[in-house]
Amino acid sequence: MKDIIEKIKELKKTLGDSVVIPAHHYQKIEIVRLSDFVGDSYKLAVDCSNTESEFIVFCGVRFMAEGAQLLAKKYQKIIMPDLDAGCPLADMIDSQIAEKLYRKISKSCKREIIPIVYINSYSNMKSFCGQKDGSVCTSSNAGKIIEYYLSQDKAVFFSPDYNLGINTARQLKIPSDKIVKIENDLTIEPGKDLKDIRLFIWDGFCYVHKVFTTDDISKLRERYPGINIIVHPECDEEVVNSSDISGSTQKIYQTIKDSPQGSIWGVGTELNFVSRIAEDFKDKKIIPLRNSPCKDMEKINLTNLVQSLSSILDYKTGKGKLKFEVKVHEDFQLPARKALKKMIEISKG
Numbered sequence: 001m002k003d004i005i006e007k008i009k010e011l012k013k014t015l016g017d018s019v020v021i022p023a024h025h026y027q028k029i030e031i032v033r034l035s036d037f038v039g040d041s042y043k044l045a046v047d048c049s050n051t052e053s054e055f056i057v058f059c060g061v062r063f064m065a066e067g068a069q070l071l072a073k074k075y076q077k078i079i080m081p082d083l084d085a086g087c088p089l090a091d092m093i094d095s096q097i098a099e100k101l102y103r104k105i106s107k108s109c110k111r112e113i114i115p116i117v118y119i120n121s122y123s124n125m126k127s128f129c130g131q132k133d134g135s136v137c138t139s140s141n142a143g144k145i146i147e148y149y150l151s152q153d154k155a156v157f158f159s160p161d162y163n164l165g166i167n168t169a170r171q172l173k174i175p176s177d178k179i180v181k182i183e184n185d186l187t188i189e190p191g192k193d194l195k196d197i198r199l200f201i202w203d204g205f206c207y208v209h210k211v212f213t214t215d216d217i218s219k220l221r222e223r224y225p226g227i228n229i230i231v232h233p234e235c236d237e238e239v240v241n242s243s244d245i246s247g248s249t250q251k252i253y254q255t256i257k258d259s260p261q262g263s264i265w266g267v268g269t270e271l272n273f274v275s276r277i278a279e280d281f282k283d284k285k286i287i288p289l290r291n292s293p294c295k296d297m298e299k300i301n302l303t304n305l306v307q308s309l310s311s312i313l314d315y316k317t318g319k320g321k322l323k324f325e326v327k328v329h330e331d332f333q334l335p336a337r338k339a340l341k342k343m344i345e346i347s348k349g
């Protein structure tokens with residue numbers, strides 16, 4: 001491991017400013033330590049758009065690398081050490097299904113329907129949203145984005161994560177009778193009048209966050225009186241309700257960082273991230289609610305990182321072709337970028 005780390009550092013030095021390595025919070029600790037900056041999907045997309053480097057070696061999953069490509073400058077190339085690092089949540093809906101549903105609910109609802117897609121989605125879904133004047137959102141700005149459209153007397157079609165949708169709806173105090181779940185077979189609560197619905201939520205989920213239970217929380221509270229419980233809003237509603245705080249990965253990291261020395265935290269999110277928080281803040285006790293790693297995030301490792309950097313060097317010196325490049329289909333570029341920019345505009349407003 002020491003040799004390969006040295007090799008990566010050497011390649012980084014040789015490639016200089018032409019390469020930058022962003023890493024998502026859920027990456028393994030050795031990858032994070034070798035990266036140039038770390039963050040959640042939104043922070044990474046924005047930080048990447050502010051770099052000048054020709055090659056962005058994105059250590060995360062595919063939808064994030066696609067997001068970076070959408071916001072990148074024309075000359076920049078996005079490289080992903082393992083192009084198979086996907087996301088089962090993002091796989092749960094695509095633009096064809098979304099289009100079908102959009103037509104179905106538009107017929108039954110009296111308001112204009114605006115699609116909002118979580119950033120954890122592929123470019124075809126972001127493009128679908130852009131075409132319909134909708135927006136992307138993240139776990140930290142979902143409330144603001146949904147409210148923006150509701151305040152214009154529109155109805156929202158939210159996908160793909162049901163838990164983020166419902167947990168945000170509760171925060172916004174949207175009445176339960178104005179919310180419906182859309183099942184994966186496209187059925188919508190039978191017998192329910194859809195005319196006055198304000199929020200349609202697709203029934204997708206992240207298996208990493210779905211596993212946490214209120215029982216996990218009770219056990220930790222029993223064992224460590226005074227413990228603080230913080231969870232991601234992709235967790236089930238009752239888990240979020242039983243926690244003390246819920247928020248994005250960025251918020252989880254910052255909240256624990258800012259907490260007093262000696263405090264104890266039970267954390268409901270991805271395991272590699274929780275382990276790194278424990279490493280970074282040794283003056284606090286950090287315990288995962290249960291061990292739940294993201295298998296796709298774990299596909300990025302030192303071996304494929306060194307291969308990506310070597311391929312860039314070969315390409316630059318004319319010795320070989322560039323490998324591991326991520327390219328968003330041309331048809332999706334403009335509308336997907338529009339939906340991403342809409343999110344940035346609403347978030348800043």
Ligand code: SF4
Nearest residue numbers: 087088089206208294
């Ligand atoms: S943690 Fe969940 S949402 Fe994030 S990449 Fe893994 S499966 Fe997808």
